[in-house]
Amino acid sequence: MFHFANLLFSGPCNARCPDCIGKQIDPRRAPLNLDEYLPRGLDRFLDLIREHNIHELVLTGANTDPLLYQPLARLLDDLRAGLPAGTRLGLHSNGRLALARMDLMRRFDKLCLSVPSFDPVIYRAAMGVEGVPDVGQIMEQSGLPVKLSCLVTEINRVEVPEYLERCHQLGVRRVVLRKRFGERRDWSELLPGCWEDPLEMRFGCPVYSQQGLQVTLWDFERAQIRSLNLFSSGEISAEYLLAGEQAVALAVTYCATPRVEASYI
Numbered sequence: 001m002f003h004f005a006n007l008l009f010s011g012p013c014n015a016r017c018p019d020c021i022g023k024q025i026d027p028r029r030a031p032l033n034l035d036e037y038l039p040r041g042l043d044r045f046l047d048l049i050r051e052h053n054i055h056e057l058v059l060t061g062a063n064t065d066p067l068l069y070q071p072l073a074r075l076l077d078d079l080r081a082g083l084p085a086g087t088r089l090g091l092h093s094n095g096r097l098a099l100a101r102m103d104l105m106r107r108f109d110k111l112c113l114s115v116p117s118f119d120p121v122i123y124r125a126a127m128g129v130e131g132v133p134d135v136g137q138i139m140e141q142s143g144l145p146v147k148l149s150c151l152v153t154e155i156n157r158v159e160v161p162e163y164l165e166r167c168h169q170l171g172v173r174r175v176v177l178r179k180r181f182g183e184r185r186d187w188s189e190l191l192p193g194c195w196e197d198p199l200e201m202r203f204g205c206p207v208y209s210q211q212g213l214q215v216t217l218w219d220f221e222r223a224q225i226r227s228l229n230l231f232s233s234g235e236i237s238a239e240y241l242l243a244g245e246q247a248v249a250l251a252v253t254y255c256a257t258p259r260v261e262a263s264y265i
């Protein structure tokens with residue numbers, strides 16, 4: 001059972017985050033495809049989404065931002081035509097092009113923005129580029145439900161309370177605080193504070209309520225969530241991170257054959 005599907009693009013990014021997880025992806029499995037139409041393997045991927053009754057498809061980047069994908073309008077046309085009615089389309093973006101591509105943004109059903117800070121100096125350190133996206137304007141102009149994703153590192157962790165306060169002021173309803181891949185410290189060490197009595201566990205990660213804001217403490221390595229992923233090479237995999245010996249050994253690859261074939265490679 002898959003909770004959702006990811007369509008991942010590859011190419012140069014408009015940010016230079018020092019902790020970019022995309023740098024850990026084997027480049028042979030992530031050829032550039034920001035101008036390529038169709039994305040390789042898309043037809044088979046859509047077949048699998050239908051076969052597995054997956055209700056949500058997220059456009060995201062392996063090492064880039066999906067709003068940099070040039071034929072996005074055409075792709076959205078084809079996805080809407082090729083997927084069952086009611087399939088939700090999500091966008092996971094750094095938001096740097098959100099206002100410039102607002103006509104396309106509005107064609108999604110939900111939006112997750114990766115914003116590590118609202119402070120320009122901290123944002124610059126965490127993203128490697130200047131200019132905090134105007135989250136308030138993006139929310140207002142898109143009219144979409146917006147979740148914020150914040151990678152917590154040494155750069156921004158002391159500022160997290162102010163970050164959450166700013167989210168509250170903007171009317172954001174959901175925030176996901178994420179650990180760096182490989183981070184071994186517990187959340188209680190990383191973010192000392194009041195993290196007791198979660199509202200609920202979501203995919204194995206605790207969700208807290210703070211001033212009406214839902215805050216999830218996400219741990220990539222512990223999260224119990226399964227996605228079906230299409231990489232720019234055309235590879236379709238249940239493994240998100242195609243890097244490192246362990247991850248590769250556990251990858252379940254869906255070959256481009258008429259039936260789903262699970263093989264441990």
Ligand code: SF4
Pocket residue numbers: 013014015016017019020021022061062063064065094114127
């Ligand atoms: S925005 Fe995402 S893909 Fe781009 S550099 Fe940062 S982490 Fe990597």
